[in-house]
Amino acid sequence: MILEVKLSFSYSGKEVLKNVEFTTEKGELLAIIGPNGAGKSTLLKSMVGILRPTGYVKLNGTDLLSLKPKERAKLITYVPQSSYPEFAFTIEEFVELGTYATRRDMRSALKRVDLWEKRKEQITNLSGGEYQLALIARALAQGSEVILLDEPTSHLDINHALRIMELLRELREERIVITVLHDLNLALRYAERLILIHEGRKRWDGAPDELSPAVIGEVYGINAKIVEVDGERLLLANL
Numbered sequence: 175m176i177l178e179v180k181l182s183f184s185y186s187g188k189e190v191l192k193n194v195e196f197t198t199e200k201g202e203l204l205a206i207i208g209p210n211g212a213g214k215s216t217l218l219k220s221m222v223g224i225l226r227p228t229g230y231v232k233l234n235g236t237d238l239l240s241l242k243p244k245e246r247a248k249l250i251t252y253v254p255q256s257s258y259p260e261f262a263f264t265i266e267e268f269v270e271l272g273t274y275a276t277r278r279d280m281r282s283a284l285k286r287v288d289l290w291e292k293r294k295e296q297i298t299n300l301s302g303g304e305y306q307l308a309l310i311a312r313a314l315a316q317g318s319e320v321i322l323l324d325e326p327t328s329h330l331d332i333n334h335a336l337r338i339m340e341l342l343r344e345l346r347e348e349r350i351v352i353t354v355l356h357d358l359n360l361a362l363r364y365a366e367r368l369i370l371i372h373e374g375r376k377r378w379d380g381a382p383d384e385l386s387p388a389v390i391g392e393v394y395g396i397n398a399k400i401v402e403v404d405g406e407r408l409l410l411a412n413l
């Protein structure tokens with residue numbers, strides 16, 4: 175399974191995504207990093223067809239952007255940045271809603287994120303972290319080959335954040351998983367590949383081990399240092 179992407183996008187004349195090009199495959203957890211306003215969400219929304227970019231998103235040679243929305247939705251799923259649900263569904267209704275999920279898909283997705291026991295509860299009763307897990311379960315139930323996540327660990331405590339990263343690492347064996355991450359240390363630790371976006375362009379692309387503090391420092395406008403602790407690379411930063 176191979177995904178080839180080349181995209182540009184403008185918001186009413188202002189180009190915010192400038193010919194961003196990359197290829198990824200199943201088995202590689204790909205993290206998109208970059209400062210606020212760099213174009214990361216725009217990239218994901220363009221890939222899933224919420225926005226109408228120019229370029230292509232080819233899955234095994236088929237351009238997903240040329241498919242009808244219903245057909246596209248079976249192949250690529252987007253987990254948005256968590257915003258609080260407005261309607262009082264139960265968790266199981268929420269996961270089934272608007273997807274092609276069967277009851278069996280729904281059950282296995284909820285079990286996978288540890289929400290099966292709570293399935294009869296109202297979605298509005300969940301904590302921020304549990305709601306994020308429900309969003310991910312909904313995407314899993316959809317069963318698409320490509321899953322895009324926009325900052326799945328924001329608002330989460332360290333325990334939930336690590337659980338989600340472990341889940342993504344597991345999922346990347348079965349699907350193409352691309353996630354926007356703000357937490358660079360989570361990205362360094364869990365991703366196998368990083369793409370750094372800056373001012374709408376791809377600024378850097380490579381393995382976390384190869385990312386230099388100088389590039390991070392320049393793009394984020396900080397003094398960055400990478401130290402090694404117990405074999406893991408950790409980013410330290412100050413202004």
Ligand SMILES: Nc1ncnc2c1ncn2[C@@H]1O[C@H](COP(=O)(O)OP(=O)(O)OP(=O)(O)O)[C@@H](O)[C@H]1O
Binds near residue numbers: 186210211216
């Ligand atoms: N609806 C919109 N109309 C006009 N400009 C927009 C719109 N949404 C985003 N932008 C602009 O596009 C650029 C990229 O925004 P985007 O949300 O993709 O950045 P991001 O990297 O995801 O940022 P963050 O990390 O803060 O979520 C920003 O300059 C932003 O102001």
